[in-house]
Amino acid sequence: MTIDKGKSIGILGGGQLGKMLCESAIQKGYGTIILDPAKDACAGQIADKHVIGEYNDRESILKITKQSDVITYEFENVTSESLSIIKNNGGYIPQGMEPLYISQNRLREKRRINELGIKTAKFKLVNNDNSLNEAVDIIGYPSVLKTCTGGYDGKGQWIIRNEEDKIKANEEIKESLEKRDYILEEMINFKCELSCFVVKSTDNSLAVFPVSENIHKNGILHLSIVPARVSHEIEEKIKKISKKIIVGLGFVGPLAIEYFYGADEEIYVNEIAPRPHNSFHYTMDACDYSQFDAHIDAICGKNLKNPKLIKKVVMLNILGQDVENIERLCLKDGEKLHMYNKGKAMPNRKMGHLNILGNHTEKILERINEIKNN
Ligand code: ATP
Numbered sequence: 001m002t003i004d005k006g007k008s009i010g011i012l013g014g015g016q017l018g019k020m021l022c023e024s025a026i027q028k029g030y031g032t033i034i035l036d037p038a039k040d041a042c043a044g045q046i047a048d049k050h051v052i053g054e055y056n057d058r059e060s061i062l063k064i065t066k067q068s069d070v071i072t073y074e075f076e077n078v079t080s081e082s083l084s085i086i087k088n089n090g091g092y093i094p095q096g097m098e099p100l101y102i103s104q105n106r107l108r109e110k111r112r113i114n115e116l117g118i119k120t121a122k123f124k125l126v127n128n129d130n131s132l133n134e135a136v137d138i139i140g141y142p143s144v145l146k147t148c149t150g151g152y153d154g155k156g157q158w159i160i161r162n163e164e165d166k167i168k169a170n171e172e173i174k175e176s177l178e179k180r181d182y183i184l185e186e187m188i189n190f191k192c193e194l195s196c197f198v199v200k201s202t203d204n205s206l207a208v209f210p211v212s213e214n215i216h217k218n219g220i221l222h223l224s225i226v227p228a229r230v231s232h233e234i235e236e237k238i239k240k241i242s243k244k245i246i247v248g249l250g251f252v253g254p255l256a257i258e259y260f261y262g263a264d265e266e267i268y269v270n271e272i273a274p275r276p277h278n279s280f281h282y283t284m285d286a287c288d289y290s291q292f293d294a295h296i297d298a299i300c301g302k303n304l305k306n307p308k309l310i311k312k313v314v315m316l317n318i319l320g321q322d323v324e325n326i327e328r329l330c331l332k333d334g335e336k337l338h339m340y341n342k343g344k345a346m347p348n349r350k351m352g353h354l355n356i357l358g359n360h361t362e363k364i365l366e367r368i369n370e371i372k373n374n
Pocket residue numbers: 121144151152153154155185186187188189193216219220221258270271
């Protein structure tokens with residue numbers, strides 16, 4: 001189905017990803033409506049309408065369904081019940097439940113990726129009192145224990161380097177084992193972390209974005225460097241695997257895929273997310289096609305463009321603690337600041353990002369150091 005300008009796009013979620021999706025939709029001539037329980041959700045500042053309600057509240061879901069010609073989501077934790085309400089009431093949600101169902105659970109996600117013949121870290125389910133011990137016997141040290149569901153920005157994770165860490169983690173998860181599952185993953189010794197963003201339109205056309213190299217600080221994305229500092233061969237390999245995943249899983253819409261490029265030269269998938277991704281915010285300024293434009297085009301059945309990198313770029317995330325420093329900054333040519341207007345600048349809260357374009361990655365990184373020491 002093709003959704004043309006003048007129609008309305010409904011978005012479940014009204015954070016910064018929802019806001020940037022709205023910006024793209026508005027530019028393309030669509031109406032926008034978001035569902036978010038927070039009165040001050042930042043996408044509410046620009047969407048035509050904001051339904052204030054929980055993601056599982058039937059009345060609120062019915063409201064957004066009635067007013068939208070197509071519905072999408074900007075985060076993974078929407079439930080299948082909510083999507084069923086949309087579908088059963090005539091709502092059109094081309095991505096469906098499958099991308100959420102798979103990406104909501106780390107175990108399911110890794111199994112499906114492995115079924116496609118693609119590598120992930122070795123893993124083992126941890127779901128009872130003794131299973132962390134058993135899992136460590138198989139996976140060994142060092143390893144990472146993660147909640148199967150609901151983790152983000154490195155939350156809900158324990159690094160297990162030795163017996164002592166194992167005992168401590170076991171103590172901490174013991175009480176919650178009745179209601180949630182965990183997964184123990186082999187810790188990958190990586191050269192770098194990479195990500196790819198692939199999008200499939202309902203007309204079946206594909207867009208594959210330039211691979212990003214990602215540097216995390218305290219479990220949160222800090223920098224995305226594009227082009228990634230890897231060989232052309234690795235870049236192409238990542239793009240090929242990414243296409244295989246979106247096609248193999250039968251998804252439409254956006255799919256961000258996080259990878260480890262191992263010291264052993266192997267490529268491992270870390271996780272997938274069927275929504276715009278922080279490591280592709282660079283596309284807003286450094287590509288001829290942004291991740292948000294591609295997401296909107298895909299759900300509206302438009303033919304996707306083949307995205308090209310126009311300039312080298314590094315994206316710097318601006319967290320609550322960085323805001324004052326950034327506000328003092330005198331921006332130079334090629335430095336594009338995007339603040340989300342999210343209210344209180346709490347520590348580690350994502351408040352904005354800065355894309356710095358240039359001809360030499362090393363020079364951009366020097367400028368970032370200068371900014372940080374400002
Ligand atoms: P985000 O929301 O930032 O994507 P998340 O909470 O979903 O994060 P992961 O992406 O699984 O969690 O892990 C966060 C970071 O921790 C990774 O980007 C990587 O730096 C490190 N990490 C996680 N799992 C592993 C692993 N198996 N081996 C090595 N490093 C890992």
